[in-house]
Amino acid sequence: MTTDKFPITLTSPVILAPMSGITDLPFRQAVARFGAGMVVSEMISSGEMVTARPSRRAASRARAEIGDGVPTSVQIAGREAGSMAEAARIAEGQGAPVIDINMGCPAKKVVGGLSGSALMRDLDLALTLIDAVINAVRVPVTLKMRLGWDFDCLNAPLLAQRAEAAGIAMFTVHGRTRSQFYTGQADWHAIRSVVDAVSVPVIANGDIRDAKTARRALAQSNAAGVMIGRGAQGRPWALAEIAAELYGLTPPEIPHGAALADQVCDHYESILSFYGKDLGVRIARKHLGWYVDAAGGSVALRSRLMREKDPATVLAILPDALTRQKEAA
Ligand SMILES: Cc1cc2nc3c(=O)[nH]c(=O)nc-3n(C[C@H](O)[C@H](O)[C@H](O)COP(=O)(O)O)c2cc1C
Known part of the structure; x- marks a missing residue:
């Protein structure tokens, strides 16, 4: 997984998904103690990080706090190039070794503000934001997206190609469209269209809970790794278990x-x-x-x-x- 654009060695390509209200520092640390390749912060609104009143600014910067043990990626969201660039600089200044841009969030509150997965409907704006963030920091910048807005607009491969040309170091694809929210089943086959479109690593995400589903997702998508969200809730050892079975790492001691x-x-x-x-x-x-x-x-x-x-x-x-x-x- 280590590449020129992503020069960070992960112990395994098994990554904790960003989850708003969940992947705060205490939970990321709980996961890191058992073992994970990388953990991702909750989505942080770039506007809140940069321009909100001091108490909200402080709260959003606390969400970007970095723990120890495994690399932490800080995920930022927004639709304004200046504040996205500034938020990325702040996160880098707080020690983030990786910055992730959110283009996958389906929430109405986020999409209504034209950020998150709404950016998959405006690739020019998406690219403006990607350029702004990449130019603002020295650390690798990654991108998390869905398959597209809906089944009539499955443009993840196109966004990925343009984003790779702009310098994105790695992609995560949640195998659903925005219109699906969290319904139905993640389509791991469809993630392959992004894997085939770019040469940087692509991580498969959606409905992966254990080694069996991780193996299936990797076989169907040909992705370089997996990202686990809900499967780690109440089971912070889940990532280490998957990494042990798939990559031969020492299995975690699952507490009972x-x-x-x-x-x-x-x-x-x-x-x-x-x-x-x-x-x-x-x-x-x-x-x-x-x-x-x-x-x-x-x-x-x-x-x-x-x-x-x-x-x-x-x-x-x-x-x-x-x-x-x-x-x-
Ligand atoms: C409660 C909750 C909060 C989420 N927050 C974020 C977020 O802040 N940023 C993001 O990119 N995705 C977010 N997601 C999506 C997850 O990162 C992941 O893509 C999705 O849950 C599918 O993976 P899973 O089936 O392993 O949970 C969230 C999902 C859930 C359930």
């Missing part, structure tokens, strides 16, 4: 019982220290729910965890909440 409770408590405490108690308690809930679901834990204790406001009580309940119901019965 007391070790799982320790892992979740550590993640919980890092969320509280990153966001502060009040916000942290609320942000942590979705992660706790995913951990309990993935562990097949107690439904009653899960719902108590979702309501509980006192961190000490959450930490006290967690070990029982993570206990498999079959075993508990």
